[in-house]
Amino acid sequence: MRIFFVTSNEAKFREASLVLKEFGIDLMINRGYRKVEIQSDNLEDIVNNALQFICGDNSSDYFVVEDDGLFINRLNGFPGPYSSYVYKTIGLIGILKLMSGVDDRTAYFKSVVGLCGPKVGIKLFSGVVYGRIAMEPRGGTEGGFGFDPIFIPEGYDKTFAELGIDIKNKLSHRARAFRPWAIGY
Numbered sequence: 001m002r003i004f005f006v007t008s009n010e011a012k013f014r015e016a017s018l019v020l021k022e023f024g025i026d027l028m029i030n031r032g033y034r035k036v037e038i039q040s041d042n043l044e045d046i047v048n049n050a051l052q053f054i055c056g057d058n059s060s061d062y063f064v065v066e067d068d069g070l071f072i073n074r075l076n077g078f079p080g081p082y083s084s085y086v087y088k089t090i091g092l093i094g095i096l097k098l099m100s101g102v103d104d105r106t107a108y109f110k111s112v113v114g115l116c117g118p119k120v121g122i123k124l125f126s127g128v129v130y131g132r133i134a135m136e137p138r139g140g141t142e143g144g145f146g147f148d149p150i151f152i153p154e155g156y157d158k159t160f161a162e163l164g165i166d167i168k169n170k171l172s173h174r175a176r177a178f179r180p181w182a183i184g185y
């Protein structure tokens with residue numbers, strides 16, 4: 001049985017692969033597919049839709065798709081499902097500007113992971129990690145990707161980028177979505 005993670009994000013692939021290794025699962029990447037992403041306010045709809053394009057090709061392979069968002073409470077959940085676009089446009093500095101002078105810096109990451117394959121229809125799993133937005137980017141990009149340099153998980157004083165992949169993988173939204181997935185599929 002082969003399991004392919006359909007993603008163009010190698011950092012996500014690396015993190016998910018390490019989590020699944022704990023369960024003896026060897027994750028592969030893409031098998032020629034691309035994630036087709038509809039515009040929606042709902043991560044579950046985005047994943048469901050992306051899987052419709054991939055599943056049911058009569059092979060014995062399984063496919064996984066993930067969609068995430070960073071939800072900032074004081075900004076009513078912005079950027080949420082638009083995180084990827086916001087990261088590419090206004091970036092970390094743009095988010096920090098929007099948060100300038102704001103006391104309530106609480107935020108969370110949410111991941112929705114979907115699986116489909118010969119013996120399962122589409123199954124969705126989700127994971128959340130609560131935390132807060134840092135005052136400035138810390139940790140650079142070597143220790144993480146995306147919003148990692150400005151996200152401090154609850155119970156820590158360091159950003160995900162400073163904490164590095166081993167600690168991030170113990171508590172991240174992605175790890176929390178992939179672990180029950182690994183047990184449940």
Ligand code: IMP
Binds near residue numbers: 066084085109160172
């Ligand atoms: P998408 O699920 O590929 O649409 O990604 C959403 C965006 O959220 C990504 O482009 C990243 O900027 C951000 N993101 C998702 N997961 C993480 C994470 O684990 N750390 C930091 N940023 C993330």
